[in-house]
Amino acid sequence: MAKLELKNLRKHFDHNVIPVKDVSVNVNDGEFLTLLGPSGCGKSTLLRMIAGLDQPTQGQVILGGEDLTNIPPGKRNMAMVFQSYALYPHMTVSENISTSLKLRKVDSIEIEKRVNDVSNRLGIQHLLERKPGQLSGGQRQRVALARALVRNPDVFLLDEPLSNLDALLREQVRADLKQLFESQQKPVVYVTHDQTEAMTLSSKIAVLYDGYLQQLASPSEIYMQPANRFVAGFVGSPQMNLLTLDCQENQAILGEFSLTLPYLPTSPKAVVFGIRPEDVSLGEEADGDIVEGQVYLMEDLGKEKLLSVRINGSEQTLRAVIPADQLWESEQVKLSLSRKQMHWFDLESGDRLN
Amino acid sequence: MERQEKLTGWILIAPALLILGFVFIYPIGRAFWLSLFTNNLGTQLEPIFSGLANYQRLIGDGRFWQTMWNTSVFTIISIFLELVIGMGIALVLNQAFFGRGFVRTSSLIPWALPTAVMGLAWAWIFNDQYGVVNDILTRLGFIDSQITWLGDPTRAMSAMIIADVWKTTPFIAIILLAGLQSISSDLYEAHAIDGANQWQSFWQITIPLVMPQIIIALLFRFAQAFGIFDLVQVMTGGGPGGATETVSIYIYATVRRYLDFGYGASLVVVTFLLLILAVAIAAFFLSRTRVNVMGGK
Amino acid sequence: MTVANQSSETDKTSPINWGRILLWIGVILTIIFCLAPVLWQLLTSLKTNESISTIPNVYFPSLDQLTFQHYQSLGWHFLRYVFNSALVSLTSTLLCLGVGAPAAYTLTRLKIPGENVILGFVLIISLFPYVLLFLGLLEIVKFMGLGNNYIALIIPYTAINLPLTILVLRSFFQQLPKDLEDSAKIDGYGTVGMLLQIVVPMTIPALVTTGILTFIFAWNEFIFALTFITREEMYTIPVAVAQIGGASIFEIPYGPIAAATVTGTIPLVILVLMFQRRIVQGITAGAVKG
Numbered sequence: 001m002a003k004l005e006l007k008n009l010r011k012h013f014d015h016n017v018i019p020v021k022d023v024s025v026n027v028n029d030g031e032f033l034t035l036l037g038p039s040g041c042g043k044s045t046l047l048r049m050i051a052g053l054d055q056p057t058q059g060q061v062i063l064g065g066e067d068l069t070n071i072p073p074g075k076r077n078m079a080m081v082f083q084s085y086a087l088y089p090h091m092t093v094s095e096n097i098s099t100s101l102k103l104r105k106v107d108s109i110e111i112e113k114r115v116n117d118v119s120n121r122l123g124i125q126h127l128l129e130r131k132p133g134q135l136s137g138g139q140r141q142r143v144a145l146a147r148a149l150v151r152n153p154d155v156f157l158l159d160e161p162l163s164n165l166d167a168l169l170r171e172q173v174r175a176d177l178k179q180l181f182e183s184q185q186k187p188v189v190y191v192t193h194d195q196t197e198a199m200t201l202s203s204k205i206a207v208l209y210d211g212y213l214q215q216l217a218s219p220s221e222i223y224m225q226p227a228n229r230f231v232a233g234f235v236g237s238p239q240m241n242l243l244t245l246d247c248q249e250n251q252a253i254l255g256e257f258s259l260t261l262p263y264l265p266t267s268p269k270a271v272v273f274g275i276r277p278e279d280v281s282l283g284e285e286a287d288g289d290i291v292e293g294q295v296y297l298m299e300d301l302g303k304e305k306l307l308s309v310r311i312n313g314s315e316q317t318l319r320a321v322i323p324a325d326q327l328w329e330s331e332q333v334k335l336s337l338s339r340k341q342m343h344w345f346d347l348e349s350g351d352r353l354n
Numbered sequence: 355m356e357r358q359e360k361l362t363g364w365i366l367i368a369p370a371l372l373i374l375g376f377v378f379i380y381p382i383g384r385a386f387w388l389s390l391f392t393n394n395l396g397t398q399l400e401p402i403f404s405g406l407a408n409y410q411r412l413i414g415d416g417r418f419w420q421t422m423w424n425t426s427v428f429t430i431i432s433i434f435l436e437l438v439i440g441m442g443i444a445l446v447l448n449q450a451f452f453g454r455g456f457v458r459t460s461s462l463i464p465w466a467l468p469t470a471v472m473g474l475a476w477a478w479i480f481n482d483q484y485g486v487v488n489d490i491l492t493r494l495g496f497i498d499s500q501i502t503w504l505g506d507p508t509r510a511m512s513a514m515i516i517a518d519v520w521k522t523t524p525f526i527a528i529i530l531l532a533g534l535q536s537i538s539s540d541l542y543e544a545h546a547i548d549g550a551n552q553w554q555s556f557w558q559i560t561i562p563l564v565m566p567q568i569i570i571a572l573l574f575r576f577a578q579a580f581g582i583f584d585l586v587q588v589m590t591g592g593g594p595g596g597a598t599e600t601v602s603i604y605i606y607a608t609v610r611r612y613l614d615f616g617y618g619a620s621l622v623v624v625t626f627l628l629l630i631l632a633v634a635i636a637a638f639f640l641s642r643t644r645v646n647v648m649g650g651k
Numbered sequence: 652m653t654v655a656n657q658s659s660e661t662d663k664t665s666p667i668n669w670g671r672i673l674l675w676i677g678v679i680l681t682i683i684f685c686l687a688p689v690l691w692q693l694l695t696s697l698k699t700n701e702s703i704s705t706i707p708n709v710y711f712p713s714l715d716q717l718t719f720q721h722y723q724s725l726g727w728h729f730l731r732y733v734f735n736s737a738l739v740s741l742t743s744t745l746l747c748l749g750v751g752a753p754a755a756y757t758l759t760r761l762k763i764p765g766e767n768v769i770l771g772f773v774l775i776i777s778l779f780p781y782v783l784l785f786l787g788l789l790e791i792v793k794f795m796g797l798g799n800n801y802i803a804l805i806i807p808y809t810a811i812n813l814p815l816t817i818l819v820l821r822s823f824f825q826q827l828p829k830d831l832e833d834s835a836k837i838d839g840y841g842t843v844g845m846l847l848q849i850v851v852p853m854t855i856p857a858l859v860t861t862g863i864l865t866f867i868f869a870w871n872e873f874i875f876a877l878t879f880i881t882r883e884e885m886y887t888i889p890v891a892v893a894q895i896g897g898a899s900i901f902e903i904p905y906g907p908i909a910a911a912t913v914t915g916t917i918p919l920v921i922l923v924l925m926f927q928r929r930i931v932q933g934i935t936a937g938a939v940k941g
Contacts, residue, residue: 053833074839086834090852100838147838362842363761367769370754370813377810378776381787388786439684446677457678459927460685466923466930467689467916468871470889475692475912478905486691489708524685525934532935552670574778581780584873588893602782602874609786610878622783633778 003028004050004155004187009059011045019045020056021211027155027187027204034190034198037208038234043191044159046208050189051157052076063154074103079148080157083164085140087132087147094119094128097147118146121180138169145180156181156188162197174200195235199223207231229350232274232343238306240276243316244347247271255314257291259337262344262354271353274343277306280320281336282328288336293318295331300324309335382626388619395613408620417596418604418621422628425600428515429579433572435519440526440571447527448534461524469521473588476517480504507597510590514598518585522578526571533567534560569640576636580629601625696721696909703906721910729914731884732891737918739801739887740869743808744862750809751816752858756850758817759824760832777814781874792879803879804887808872812865815937819864822936823857860929863922864937867930870919888915 004027011020019042027033035043048054050061052073061068068076079100087096094115101111119125122142132140141161148156161177162170178201181188192198198205199219207214207222207230215227226232232240243254247268251258254273261271284290296317297308307320320335344353389408393401412418447458464472479486480503491497503509537560545555561568583602586592592599592607605625609618694712695703702709702716709716758766788807797803831853835845876887886894892911895904923930 048833051833051837053836073833073836074841078837080834080837082830082834084828084830086828086830088831088834088849103839103844359761359842360763363757363763366753366761367757367763369750370817371769373750373806373810374773374776374813377788377807378779378784380791381784382779384787384790385783442677443681443684446674446681449674451674451678453678455927457681458931459924460682462923462927462930463689463920464685466867466871466919468873468889468892468919470871470873471892471912471915472688474892474908475688478695478908479688479691481905484704484706484708484905486708489706493707520684520688528931528934577778577780581782583780583782584889587873587877602780605782606785606874609789615786618786622786625780626783629778629780633775 003064004189005060005062006046006050007060007062009046009049009056009061011042011049011054012057019211020049023059023206023208023211023213025206025213025216027189029187030185031204032181032188032190032202033204033206034192034202035206035208036192036195036198036235037214038193041208042211043193043208047080047157047159047189047191050155051078051080076155077151077153078155078157079151079153080159081144081148081161083160085132085144085161085164087140087143089132092129092131093124093135093143096132096143097150100147100151114150114152115146118150121149122146137165138173141165141173145177149180149184154186156184156186158188158190160192162192163194177201195237199235207234209234225352226274226343227352229272229274229345232345236276238277238319238321240274240343241280241318242345243273243318245271245273245316254291254316255293255311257289257311257313259289259342262342264353268347270347272345272347272350274345275318275337275341277319277321279338279341280318281338282307282320282322282326283334283336285336285338287340288338291318291335291337292332293335295328295333307333309333382622385619385622385626388616389623391616391619393614393616395615401616404616408617409624411617412620412624417599418601420596421599421601421604424511424596424598425580425582425602428511428518428582428598428600429576432515432518432522432579433575435515436523436526436575437568437571439519440523441530443523443527444530444534447531461527463524464521465524467521469584470588472521473517473585476513476520476585477504477589480513504590505594507594510594510598514585514589517589518579518582521585522575526575529567529571530564533564537563569636573633573636573640577629577633580625580632692909692912695905696913698906700906721906722914724907725910725914729891729911732886732888733915733918735801735885736870736887736915739804739808740866742801743805743812743869744865746805746809747812747816747865748858748862751813751861752820752851752854753846754813755817755820756824756846759821760829773814773817777818781811781872785874785878788875789878797879799880799882799885801885804872804875807875808865808869811872812868815868816861816865819861819933819937820854820857823854827853856929860926860933860936863926863930864933867919867922891915 006023006025009020009023010018012018019040021042023042023046025033035046037043045054049056052061052068052071056069063076063078087093088099091099097118098111098115101114106114115128116125119128122145124139124142124146127135127139127143132143135143141164144161162173165173174197181201190197190201199222202219204216205219205222206216209230215222215231217225217227222231222235226235226240229242233242245252245254245259247253247261247270248258249267250261250264252261252271252273259273261267281288291311293309293311295307295309299306299308301321302324304321304324305326307322309318309320310316311318318335318337342354345351346353388401390403390405391401392404392407443461447454447461478484480488482488482500482502482505485503487503488497488500491501501509503513541559541563542555545559550558581602582600583606586598586600586603587606590598592603601621605618605621608614608621612618694710697717697719698709698712699716699718699720702712757763758770763769784807792798792803827850831849832845835849840849870887871889872887873889873893876890877893880886880890883894892908892915895908895911
């Protein structure tokens with residue numbers, strides 16, 4: 001079956017707007033690739049180039065070894081689910097689903113069978129004669145999915161399909177989506193700015209920022225070993241603590257305290273230090289470096305508490321996630337920073353150092 | 355693929371451009387050309403090239419300048435009245451009240467009826483013997499004897515202005531209404547909390563924010579009023595004694611009655627150029643007030 | 652709870668709501684302003700010649716002052732003019748929509764060079780007074796022998812309505828979600844198929860709205876109709892009504908004119924009554940975008 005390759009894609013509109021600068025990614029059968037990034041990072045443009053809705057200024061889109069550059073979107077055998085679902089308002093649900101098959105001159109008995117299969121699978125068989133205007137948001141989304149599934153395409157493309165659903169529904173649909181596409185065994189390219197969706201659904205995440213690929217890896221690697229400062233700060237909630245610290249030889253100075261830098265080819269003047277709030281604990285741990293500071297804010301997250309602590313001797317803050325029932329005596333507390341979970345980034349390039 | 359898109363685009367837009375060019379561009383171009391000839395079917399059969407002779411005649415043509423004056427007076431007064439009354443109507447329609455739909459429908463009627471047809475109705479209303487205006491004025495005791503409206507220069511112009519204001523005000527009102535409705539009520543509330551009364555709110559919030567609509571309406575109305583033909587032809591014919599003759603009436607008479615094509619063409623050219631000039635000036639002011647009109651102009 | 656209710660009730664009744672009173676005065680003045688001349692013509696059309704020329708005017712005629720004679724004097728023949736107007740207006744409207752919609756679509760979705768120039772061009776020509784055009788067009792009409800031919804009106808009417816049509820439809824297309832067209836492309840529709848099967852069905856409301864406006868403008872047009880059609884049985888309504896008054900200054904038949912006014916404008920009034928909301932939408936879209 002087909003393999004999707006993106007080679008050095010670049011897209012440049014007039015007025016010096018370059019949403020995609022240079023991106024190369026491969027997606028194999030059975031892989032679920034998420035394009036993750038903040039708005040304006042180029043992920044939607046990238047998806048549109050894969051679909052053929054926009055032409056790359058440079059670079060190629062290759063499917064199963066075939067260069068798709070001159071092939072119009074309708075002939076790429078890809079199916080796309082839009083953020084707004086894009087259901088044709090003047091057609092019934094069943095017409096919406098079957099229209100692409102009719103255009104490909106699939107015979108009507110086969111069309112009927114496929115439409116029925118897909119609607120049963122998604123639980124919308126009772127809605128077939130209705131028009132989109134008569135459906136709820138969740139139902140419309142399922143129709144959009146059905147329309148994509150019925151095509152049996154080589155690649156699935158999804159553009160933020162969950163963002164128009166309310167929070168509760170989103171969780172449920174997320175789980176359904178995962179199961180649905182696992183059984184399809186085709187490459188899936190999924191665009192979102194929501195990291196939870198990216199983490200739970202994907203086999204591979206491509207973090208994009210400013211038109212460039214920041215990191216391409218599995219969800220756990222992205223989380224545990226972010227390749228640069230941007231990825232570190234973007235993935236993970238509550239956000240990773242990122243502090244710019246001055247250095248003296250092989251020590252980074254944090255207020256009254258110092259942390260030992262990892263082995264580096266040159267001694268930098270300053271460095272960016274990262275540690276996730278959940279890797280900062282109250283009290284003294286054996287595998288952690290100790291710092292002290294003043295608690296100035298406590299946020300109750302329900303299952304945990306988020307403390308903001310100003311480190312003694314500096315204006316810098318560290319946030320720590322502690323269990324809900326943990327107490328502390330005074331405002332001056334000791335924090336233990338787990339040595340294994342420290343991340344170091346170069347001040348200028350943002351690249352990972354350790 | 356983008357090349358194909360461009361081709362499709364041109365194919366789709368070509369018929370429109372052809373028709374527009376044919377009906378709008380060609381006649382103006384032709385008028386420029388014709389104006390260089392003396393071509394009066396009343397006095398000679400063959401057109402003779404005469405260069406700018408027609409324009410020389412035009413400059414000395416008192417009747418032409420008189421019509422320019424008439425047209426300008428008519429335009430300026432009409433537009434002013436239409437803006438003021440139109441704003442009033444727009445303010446009324448902006449409120450929610452029972453029967454608003456009916457009021458809106460009635461306000462569309464003047465705009466929807468043919469100017470020429472209603473011009474006759476207004477001639478009747480201003481009729482000196484049996485007209486409603488004189489009737490009401492007499493009943494209210496303002497006058498003793500009947501006023502000849504259409505027979506008196508100033509009064510005829512006033513009658514025409516009133517008729518035109520009647521026809522066009524609703525249109526202006528709707529455009530202003532659109533502008534009014536786009537102003538969020540938050541702004542008025544904040545202004546009221548700051549201590550402003552309704553009159554101040556009107557001048558400090560409403561007018562500035564509706565200014566784009568006002569200017570657009572002004573621009574279109576100006577061009578339209580300048581070319582006014584239907585109403586004048588039907589109500590006064592340009593009389594009495596040319597007092598209400600507008601530029602378009604003069605051009606029409608020159609061509610149809612006097613069969614003076616060459617001169618008529620030069621009138622067309624001059625009017626056209628003056629109009630473009632006026633529009634350019636107005637557009638300049640438009641950009642000065644930094645109105646966010648779409649980028650085409 | 653009851654204390655709160657009480658105070659809100661007293662607020663409504665104590666100070667006189669000047670705002671509301673002003674509003675109602677405004678409403679009544681507006682209605683009178685807009686409808687009075689029309690209603691007067693309606694009344695005149697039903698009055699006998701004697702009661703028309705009575706001083707002081709008769710505002711509430713008694714039954715013996717009413718008659719249908721003016722309508723009868725128009726005769727069935729008058730409907731011929733209604734037919735002419737309807738034919739010309741309808742044809743030019745359809746042509747205008749058929750030519751204007753693709754043009755508007757191109758200006759919105761497809762990138763062609765000189766887009767802004769074309770738009771500016773369309774805007775500027777919508778300002779031309781028709782009198783400037785009639786000379787050149789008259790020549791063409793004579794040259795091609797199209798005098799007293801419906802085409803002589805249909806083509807110009809299509810042209811004068813195109814700018815508004817293009818602007819209104821363009822503003823409509825700008826609001827149409829692009830997703831639907833993208834989805835159609837991915838489903839496999841070719842450009843023509845997409846336009847006809849996806850875009851057009853969704854555009855129908857806007858086409859109706861614009862069509863109503865162009866129909867009204869075409870119906871009311873005067874100068875071209877006056878100039879290009881001289882044969883009486885081909886007159887459109889505005890010209891026909893104006894010609895009724897042609898006899899002599901001293902014997903202007905006000906009754907028949909009024910009757911002709913009413914008959915000739917009923918179709919328009921009906922349109923306004925039925926489509927009032929749409930008409931306002933159309934005017935607003937055209938003007939706001941302009």
